[in-house]
Amino acid sequence: MSDDGQPLLQVRDLTVHHGQLQALHEVSLSVSDGEVYAIIGANGAGKSTLLRAIAGLDPPTSGSILLDGADVTRMRPERRVAAGIVMVPEGRRLFPSLTLEENLLVGSAYARTGPWNVKGVYELFGWMRDRRSQRASQLSGGEQQAVAIGRALVANPRVLLLDEVSLGLAPVVVRRIYSLLPDLLASGVTILLVEQDVSQVLRAATHIHCLLEGRTTLEGPPGELTAEGIEGAYFGLAAGADGVPGPAGGHA
Amino acid sequence: MSWVNAILQGVLLGGLYALFACGLSLMFGVMKVINLAHGDLAVVAAYLALGVIAVTHVPAVWSFVLVVPIFAGLGYVLQRTLIQASLNRSVLTTLLVTFGLSVVIENGLQQFLSANSHSLNIGSLVSDSFSIGSQITIAYLDLAILVIAVAVLLGLQYFLSSSKHGRLIRAVADDREAAQLAGADYRHIFGIAAAIAFATVAFAGLAYGMYSQFDPTIGTDQLLLFAFEAVVIGGLGSLWGTLVGGILLGVAQQVGAQINSSDQILVGQLFFLLVLVVIPQGITGQRIISRRIISRRSTGRRNTGRRIGSWRRTA
Numbered sequence: 030m031s032d033d034g035q036p037l038l039q040v041r042d043l044t045v046h047h048g049q050l051q052a053l054h055e056v057s058l059s060v061s062d063g064e065v066y067a068i069i070g071a072n073g074a075g076k077s078t079l080l081r082a083i084a085g086l087d088p089p090t091s092g093s094i095l096l097d098g099a100d101v102t103r104m105r106p107e108r109r110v111a112a113g114i115v116m117v118p119e120g121r122r123l124f125p126s127l128t129l130e131e132n133l134l135v136g137s138a139y140a141r142t143g144p145w146n147v148k149g150v151y152e153l154f155g156w157m158r159d160r161r162s163q164r165a166s167q168l169s170g171g172e173q174q175a176v177a178i179g180r181a182l183v184a185n186p187r188v189l190l191l192d193e194v195s196l197g198l199a200p201v202v203v204r205r206i207y208s209l210l211p212d213l214l215a216s217g218v219t220i221l222l223v224e225q226d227v228s229q230v231l232r233a234a235t236h237i238h239c240l241l242e243g244r245t246t247l248e249g250p251p252g253e254l255t256a257e258g259i260e261g262a263y264f265g266l267a268a269g270a271d272g273v274p275g276p277a278g279g280h281a
Numbered sequence: 282m283s284w285v286n287a288i289l290q291g292v293l294l295g296g297l298y299a300l301f302a303c304g305l306s307l308m309f310g311v312m313k314v315i316n317l318a319h320g321d322l323a324v325v326a327a328y329l330a331l332g333v334i335a336v337t338h339v340p341a342v343w344s345f346v347l348v349v350p351i352f353a354g355l356g357y358v359l360q361r362t363l364i365q366a367s368l369n370r371s372v373l374t375t376l377l378v379t380f381g382l383s384v385v386i387e388n389g390l391q392q393f394l395s396a397n398s399h400s401l402n403i404g405s406l407v408s409d410s411f412s413i414g415s416q417i418t419i420a421y422l423d424l425a426i427l428v429i430a431v432a433v434l435l436g437l438q439y440f441l442s443s444s445k446h447g448r449l450i451r452a453v454a455d456d457r458e459a460a461q462l463a464g465a466d467y468r469h470i471f472g473i474a475a476a477i478a479f480a481t482v483a484f485a486g487l488a489y490g491m492y493s494q495f496d497p498t499i500g501t502d503q504l505l506l507f508a509f510e511a512v513v514i515g516g517l518g519s520l521w522g523t524l525v526g527g528i529l530l531g532v533a534q535q536v537g538a539q540i541n542s543s544d545q546i547l548v549g550q551l552f553f554l555l556v557l558v559v560i561p562q563g564i565t566g567q568r569i570i571s572r573r574i575i576s577r578r579s580t581g582r583r584n585t586g587r588r589i590g591s592w593r594r595t596a
């Protein structure tokens with residue numbers, strides 16, 4: 030682990046294009062061990078692109094990604110899993126024709142050694158053991174999200190990337206998922222998450238990073254940020270918000 | 282009684298067609314590759330067996346011990362190189378590339394091994410048979426091929442449902458990107474799936490070489506077509522569907538032959554067209570389609586994201 034003060038995950042001046050469209054403009058961030066680092070922003074702000082680039086799914090045009098000081102920018106996504114970067118993708122993306130347990134077993138097929146295994150996930154989510162032979166497609170949205178998190182945990186990540194875990198879920202389910210974060214942190218997992226639901230994030234995060242149309246508009250620990258400042262950075266209304274005018278339009 | 286015999290012969294023939302079809306179905310189900318060289322590869326396997334027999338002097342039925350592993354290796358290498366390279370461009374490119382491969386194989390065989398027909402000599406086994414009553418005669422070879430087809434399908438089913446790599450193959454078939462996020466190199470998993478598909482092609486080619494005469498052109502003229510028809514009749518992406526499809530095609534052909542010996546192929550094609558019109562998803566296709574609908578409903582957002590993703594890539 031990085032006891033020498035070196036950040037666990039570093040992103041430097043990352044620029045990503047989707048064809049002609051520039052989704053990220055030289056975004057930098059630095060995540061230390063044990064943090065809950067939250068990236069917020071409206072639809073189309075580039076949050077998911079940033080997470081997908083860190084996971085290796087969207088290749089950056091320029092910039093670099095470092096894990097524990099080692100450059101992983103050109104590493105294939107499956108190699109990053111072995112290095113300790115594991116993502117829970119947006120929309121959960123379970124394997125629908127596989128059972129709950131098979132989904133977890135696929136997650137553990139190339140796992141690093143560490144505290145998590147399928148049994149540990151069954152202990153974390155008590156209901157799973159009884160329903161392990163059910164197909165993933167038959168589970169509810171909240172249950173699928175829990176399995177998706179479990180599937181990532183069994184790979185024993187050093188950094189867990191959570192892409193919009195609250196999307197499409199009832200508030201009570203979202204609260205339940207966020208209440209897991211302390212357990213995950215206690216097991217030595219560092220968390221980098223993307224979220225549209227700002228109120229949820231302000232309670233859970235140790236660091237907030239706001240994106241607007243692919244650019245950083247605000248960052249800092251939640252205690253140092255004001256509600257007005259976050260609102261301005263989120264919607265691009267305030268004058269200090271990097272000079273990007275108008276509402277944050279999205280095409281999603 | 283002769284009709285009963287025709288149907289029985291059709292069922293036996295269906296085993297051979299299922300053997301041809303399951304590799305085609307597997308490659309389509311896992312990597313969305315429609316391998317137009319499938320039939321020609323079966324012919325290559327039969328020629329390879331001729332070579333193995335000439336060099337090692339083993340009996341023809343034992344040639345599979347060498348031919349099947351060689352084909353599995355060939356499948357892995359071909360998938361990791363040529364087919365993966367074409368997949369990286371687009372799924373349509375794989376159609377062109379495997380079509381090209383088919384042309385190259387067929388002409389290569391004609392150029393270097395002549396257009397003469399051959400068969401794998403299995404001695405008296407080719408004609409040994411037993412009779413049930415006065416009308417029904419069953420050839421041991423035909424029965425053995427059906428048994429092998431069922432055994433191959435059972436083995437495949439067991440591998441896919443119970444082994445670690447079978448699970449990974451199904452995961453990659455479901456969602457390639459999510460499998461990458463679980464640490465799986467989908468190109469390697471594709472290679473394994475292709476190796477298995479090629480192994481089944483080798484079995485099919487050897488069975489055909491013992492069952493009938495083969496020449497370089499038979500691969501696309503008959504084998505590929507019958508394999509396609511069996512897959513479509515049975516339902517895409519279903520292993521046991523290929524057996525059902527193969528058997529139904531075989532029965533249709535034998536019934537056709539019973540009507541008029543020159544109508545065998547024609548009746549098979551007509552039956553295939555009928556299935557396409559009446560149940561285009563195939564006999565066992567229904568369940569798979571309804572499952573897709575369920576999974577789409579429960580992850581509605583994911584599809585929106587994908588649509589945007591594909592739009593972004595093309596923009």
